[in-house]
Amino acid sequence: MFRPTTRPSATASSSLDVKLHKRQTVSSASSSGRYPYRLNFYDRPPSLDITLDEFETCAIDRLRILSHLEALSHRNLPPAQLSTAIATYTKQHLPLSANTARTANLDDERRRDEIGHWVLRLAFSRSPELRARFVRAETMLFRHRFETDDASERAAFLRHLALDWAVVGEDERSAYESQLRKCMPWARPEQFAAESWFKVSWTAVPDLVAKRRVFVKQGMAYVPQSMQISLVLQAFDTRLTRALEVTAKNLPRLDEDERLGPVIDHLAASFLAGVGAGEYAPTDSTAAVTAEMVDDVARKHFPPCMLNLYERLKRDHHLKHFGRLQLGLFLKGIGLPLEEAVVFWRRMYGSTMTDDKFNKEYRYNIRHSYGQEGRRANYPPKSCTQILTSNQPGTQDSHGCPFRHFSPENLQSFLLSTYPQLERGSPDMRDIMDSVKSSHYHVACTRVFEITHNVKRGEGLGNSESVSHPNKWTDRSRELEKEKLAILNGEDVKME
Ligand code: SF4
Numbered sequence: 001m002f003r004p005t006t007r008p009s010a011t012a013s014s015s016l017d018v019k020l021h022k023r024q025t026v027s028s029a030s031s032s033g034r035y036p037y038r039l040n041f042y043d044r045p046p047s048l049d050i051t052l053d054e055f056e057t058c059a060i061d062r063l064r065i066l067s068h069l070e071a072l073s074h075r076n077l078p079p080a081q082l083s084t085a086i087a088t089y090t091k092q093h094l095p096l097s098a099n100t101a102r103t104a105n106l107d108d109e110r111r112r113d114e115i116g117h118w119v120l121r122l123a124f125s126r127s128p129e130l131r132a133r134f135v136r137a138e139t140m141l142f143r144h145r146f147e148t149d150d151a152s153e154r155a156a157f158l159r160h161l162a163l164d165w166a167v168v169g170e171d172e173r174s175a176y177e178s179q180l181r182k183c184m185p186w187a188r189p190e191q192f193a194a195e196s197w198f199k200v201s202w203t204a205v206p207d208l209v210a211k212r213r214v215f216v217k218q219g220m221a222y223v224p225q226s227m228q229i230s231l232v233l234q235a236f237d238t239r240l241t242r243a244l245e246v247t248a249k250n251l252p253r254l255d256e257d258e259r260l261g262p263v264i265d266h267l268a269a270s271f272l273a274g275v276g277a278g279e280y281a282p283t284d285s286t287a288a289v290t291a292e293m294v295d296d297v298a299r300k301h302f303p304p305c306m307l308n309l310y311e312r313l314k315r316d317h318h319l320k321h322f323g324r325l326q327l328g329l330f331l332k333g334i335g336l337p338l339e340e341a342v343v344f345w346r347r348m349y350g351s352t353m354t355d356d357k358f359n360k361e362y363r364y365n366i367r368h369s370y371g372q373e374g375r376r377a378n379y380p381p382k383s384c385t386q387i388l389t390s391n392q393p394g395t396q397d398s399h400g401c402p403f404r405h406f407s408p409e410n411l412q413s414f415l416l417s418t419y420p421q422l423e424r425g426s427p428d429m430r431d432i433m434d435s436v437k438s439s440h441y442h443v444a445c446t447r448v449f450e451i452t453h454n455v456k457r458g459e460g461l462g463n464s465e466s467v468s469h470p471n472k473w474t475d476r477s478r479e480l481e482k483e484k485l486a487i488l489n490g491e492d493v494k495m496e
Contacts, residue, residue: 035110037157038098039145041236042121042243046114055119056263062116063267065094066137071466073140074435074443077458085464086144098150122260123267125247130268134244139237146232158228163235164204168197168222179215180222196225204238205230270385280333280381280469287478289335291344297334300481303473304402304448305387306330307418312398317352322391323399326382328369333381333471338370383469384442403441408433421451442466449473453480 050058068089072082090096096113097104117138124134146154173180184192202221208214208230214221223231289297298310309327313319319327324345331341345366346358353362364373371378384401393400402411412433415422422429428451435444445467446460453476460466461476 035107035114036099037160038096038110038149038153039142039157040110040114040117041161041239042114042117043239046111046118048111048115050115052259052263054115055260058112058116059119059123059263059267061094061112062120063270065090065141066120066134067271067468068466069140069144070133070137071440071443071446072464073136074438074440075446075458075460075464075466077464081458081464083144083147085458086141087148088463089465090141090144096145098153100150100153119264120267121244121247122251123264124271125244125251126268130271131241131244131248133271135237135240138240139233142236143229143233146229158232161235163231165198165200165223165231168199173197176215176217176222179217180224183213183215183222184224184226198223198225198228198231200231204234206234269389280383280471287335288337289331289340291336291340291347294331294336294344297474297478301334301474301477303467303470304414304418304445305400306470306474308402308414309398313348317348317350320397320399322393323397324365325369326387326399328366329379329381330470330474332370334474338367338372341366341370381469381471384445384467387470388441401441401445403436403444404439408436411436415448419448419452422448442468445473449476453477455480 069086072085077085094113094116095104096109097106099106120134124130149157180197181192184195187195199220199222202209202214202216202219205214205221205223205227208223208227209216209221213227214223216222294310298307302310306327309319309323312323313327328341328345331344336344342363345362346355349358349362367373369379387399387401388404391399393405402414406414412424412429415429415432416424422432428447432444432447435441435447443466447457449455449461449467450457450459458464461472465472467473
């Protein structure tokens, strides 16, 4: 249960007592009660009973969205494509409908939205870097929702916020007409005449002041209604930033709860790695692969991390433990059955190992990873987050993610020797290395996918999705090949 503290201070409004129930006892707020608006400044901590499962799933859903938004923001998409990409993704993973929606369960949507936001506040208040990234991503999400909200609902929401804006009266407006005109050089006379103006402290709109888009007089900025969004976003950003600082001070109390600590640590690590929880479900294109086929599939469809491992295995006839694990689970995910996996690994070790040693030391591990030995757990292939954040490779290891774990020089050499489409010093290569430099490894990987698969910039794995799982790269790559073949054969293809 999220239980707000009762003191009506700034501290209270930003801190939480968290209690979790084993079984769900949902409090059903109505859309006209707790959630009258689709938009939310998250000023009031929720007072809800929730299960530990809900605590985690709502946070993961939101984390996926924020990570995706962050990735999109680094991919320089045109505004229209960016907006469509956000709309598609949020509709799928965190729908939030307007009051006029007839079929949606508004309470449930808004409740999940609220829980996710507050759980992530706990996870991301720990360091200034996390706080800044969280505020940026949340503000981007709010902006998208604000811009796409129903106009009357948005106006009602703004009225309820009662932000500290003074309306500029007719006399004042006439007095400064020439200065105000210069703020809207593009506006036709009738547009300028129809515009209404607000007056706020210039510190509330630093972005507009920096771009000289507002008239400033005695510390007050004159903002046209059409730029209202800057005011709203600045207010959202400022309030959230302050609230996170307060939450950070209250965090030690939460560390005492051993059920929540690991969940929150994992959420923060995933966000720092730049990817949301990229769980993987095999698609139809995950047709069976035999040991014989692996070489061909690797050349055409393996992501950089797996191609690197595979090439090292071919060269050295050996991989260390974490390398075997990373590649082995990935191969299982692309459809290599257990018997074929045994054949594949036996072949790869070749004469460096006797049959006896292989059977004793390696066959068991392969069977184990397929859930046929030991605890019989069916281990899933590793996601990008897991590869980026756990079991950091040493100098002798070959597992990990090339974008994160190679030096810039080694990464460039690897990319140049692996992908003929990339050239040293080309704009694409610069793009990729810039993303790596700013720790957006999956953005770099997504760009490599686009270039090597002749996919339009920004399209990613389809619908602007970034790479978040090595097996998703392979599935999409195989799908694209299938589509290409179908087109060559004159079949009807349903393109995404
Ligand atoms: S971003 Fe993910 S898929 Fe790409 S190379 Fe790194 S771990 Fe592999």
